[in-house]
Amino acid sequence: MIRELCLVTKIYPTSPATVKRDIALLKKEGKFIITRGAKLDMGPGISHKSAIIELYFKGYSFSEVEQKTNHSEMSVKRYLADFVQIASLLKQKFSHNQIRLIAQKSDRIIREYSQIYDYYNKLDNKRLQELISPKNQKVSAKKKSSLSSGRGGKTYE
Numbered sequence: 001m002i003r004e005l006c007l008v009t010k011i012y013p014t015s016p017a018t019v020k021r022d023i024a025l026l027k028k029e030g031k032f033i034i035t036r037g038a039k040l041d042m043g044p045g046i047s048h049k050s051a052i053i054e055l056y057f058k059g060y061s062f063s064e065v066e067q068k069t070n071h072s073e074m075s076v077k078r079y080l081a082d083f084v085q086i087a088s089l090l091k092q093k094f095s096h097n098q099i100r101l102i103a104q105k106s107d108r109i110i111r112e113y114s115q116i117y118d119y120y121n122k123l124d125n126k127r128l129q130e131l132i133s134p135k136n137q138k139v140s141a142k143k144k145s146s147l148s149s150g151r152g153g154k155t156y157e
Helices: 002-011 016-028 048-057 062-069 073-091 096-103 107-122 126-132
Strands: none
Touching (some): 048 062, 073 096, 073 126, 096 107, 107 126
């Protein structure tokens, strides 16, 4: 963060303290500020991936999440797919170490996603339940008779 503040102060005629205060104010207003640390998931703060997942579970649409976080639809969907994979493994009672090996994700992201899963699972969040519960789709399979269609969809009698 200090390195980023120095870069910003070179571009804009202001002090690092002013930039830091402005960033804090914007975050307090609910703005998503992308810093190098947040983007690369470095430092003690929550990752941008977790922040995106949280916004989705709070009821924001994909478009709103994209606009709020300045991420593409593809990125948002990828983060959500990663979360679903980890949440599904948590639901099946896999250990964090097993999940890390299966999902090929960092310990940090697994811990963050685990906390998000636990929190929204306790709240019985509708979006979470839709994502991790298998859909009951009725598949009507037609039984083929001995005089079923051959190649090209033609029936032979």
